Amino acid sequence: MASVHRVNGSTWWDRIRRVNPLIWDSLLAAFVAVIVATTVASQRGVHGPLAWVLVVGTCAPLAVRRRAPIPVLAAVGSVIVVMAFLGNGASADVALALAGYTVAAHEPWRRVATFGLPIAGVAALVSQIAAQTHGNWVEVVTNVTFGMGLPILIGRIVFNRRRRLALDRELAAREAVTTERTRIARELHDVVAHAMSVMIVQAGAARTVIDRDPAAAEHAIARVEETGRAGLAEMRRLIGVLTEADEAASTAPMPGLADLGPLLDTMRAAGLPVEVVRTGTPRELGAGADLAAYRVIQESLTNALKHAGPANARVSLDFASDRVTIEVADDGRGAAPDPGVGHGLIGMRERVGVFGGTLSMSERPGGGFVVRAEIPLEDGA
Numbered sequence: 001m002a003s004v005h006r007v008n009g010s011t012w013w014d015r016i017r018r019v020n021p022l023i024w025d026s027l028l029a030a031f032v033a034v035i036v037a038t039t040v041a042s043q044r045g046v047h048g049p050l051a052w053v054l055v056v057g058t059c060a061p062l063a064v065r066r067r068a069p070i071p072v073l074a075a076v077g078s079v080i081v082v083m084a085f086l087g088n089g090a091s092a093d094v095a096l097a098l099a100g101y102t103v104a105a106h107e108p109w110r111r112v113a114t115f116g117l118p119i120a121g122v123a124a125l126v127s128q129i130a131a132q133t134h135g136n137w138v139e140v141v142t143n144v145t146f147g148m149g150l151p152i153l154i155g156r157i158v159f160n161r162r163r164r165l166a167l168d169r170e171l172a173a174r175e176a177v178t179t180e181r182t183r184i185a186r187e188l189h190d191v192v193a194h195a196m197s198v199m200i201v202q203a204g205a206a207r208t209v210i211d212r213d214p215a216a217a218e219h220a221i222a223r224v225e226e227t228g229r230a231g232l233a234e235m236r237r238l239i240g241v242l243t244e245a246d247e248a249a250s251t252a253p254m255p256g257l258a259d260l261g262p263l264l265d266t267m268r269a270a271g272l273p274v275e276v277v278r279t280g281t282p283r284e285l286g287a288g289a290d291l292a293a294y295r296v297i298q299e300s301l302t303n304a305l306k307h308a309g310p311a312n313a314r315v316s317l318d319f320a321s322d323r324v325t326i327e328v329a330d331d332g333r334g335a336a337p338d339p340g341v342g343h344g345l346i347g348m349r350e351r352v353g354v355f356g357g358t359l360s361m362s363e364r365p366g367g368g369f370v371v372r373a374e375i376p377l378e379d380g381a
Contacts, residue, residue, distance in 0.1 A: 029059050029063040062099065070107065073096075073116060077099070077122070087130070089126075089130030090128060096120065183347075202223045255291065255294045256287070272330075276316075289377060292375060297328055303369075304330040304332060307333075311368065313330040314328070321377075323376045325375075359373045
């Protein structure tokens with residue numbers, strides 16, 4: 001079995017990404033407020049309590065800029081117009097530029113053109129005119145163009161890059177689904193091929209002893225029937241699953257729940273303590289369902305080893321008459337960034353989906369991560 005290596009703690013950038021964006025935006029709003037307040041204090045316009053109220057009114061909305069970009073831009077622009085008429089022209093242009101950038105970076109182009117550009121343009125133009133630091137209209141237009149046009153241009157670049165990355169992730173996810181379906185088909189092919197081999201051997205044995213030992217022949221024929229039903233159930237699951245004819249099928253036996261021992265030993269040796277809890281009456285699963293259950297546990301424990309940090313894991317197996325429920329939980333630090341796009345998680349969904357089952361993943365309230373899969377069981381499946 002391949003060795004498993006623990007990935008040491010997350011990087012500082014991963015930890016920063018997990019911080020609530022509202023906290024970062026609030027800190028940024030406070031920083032901008034300091035800049036605006038310093039600018040207002042150096043001008044001849046309004047001072048005193050009213051000036052600080054206007055500073056807060058300009059910068060406070062920036063704390064929720066990513067949640068409501070256009071309303072925040074409208075609020076910031078309105079206060080800036082008021083400040084311009086009170087003699088503090090261009091004092092809060094940095095806040096307006098940030099709000100304009102946010103609209104361009106988070107809203108589709110139609111909304112940017114319909115709302116963002118007019119609001120930002122009018123507010124910037126009024127602010128620049130009120131500043132009275134220009135000799136002609138060319139300077140005013142130039143300052144407005146660079147002061148608001150550049151942030152909006154950068155915002156659109158960020159928006160397009162984010163959209164391109166999302167499309168790339170979607171394409172990668174589709175390719176991962178295709179690859180995983182191919183692997184599932186190959187493994188199920190091996191299961192069905194094994195069933196056919198057993199049927200051939202049992203049929204030959206029955207033909208040999210049918211004259212001198214009818215009871216043994218009847219038992220062999222019953223075995224052929226039982227194996228045929230199981231093989232037919234697995235063959236049904238192959239329909240619609242992609243295959244690649246240019247890859248040879250593996251002859252190695254497929255693992256199942258009976259092989260959990262070596263898997264758990266490997267995880268423990270890699271530094272992840274694991275316990276197993278079984279409830280209900282254990283029953284023999286069909287080869288395909290047995291393989292799917294094993295893969296779900298394997299991938300869940302591998303993810304816990306990679307992303308949970310120092311943690312303990314627990315595998316729960318609940319056997320019912322019509323389904324087996326698998327739950328793999330850890331008490332680590334929770335999910336890794338973008339948990340939904342990993343090829344392993346896609347593979348688990350595909351495997352469980354082949355049997356009409358369900359898979360759910362979530363963070364635990366007390367810390368950690370839990371994966372829960374339900375695989376329906378059928379007679380002969």
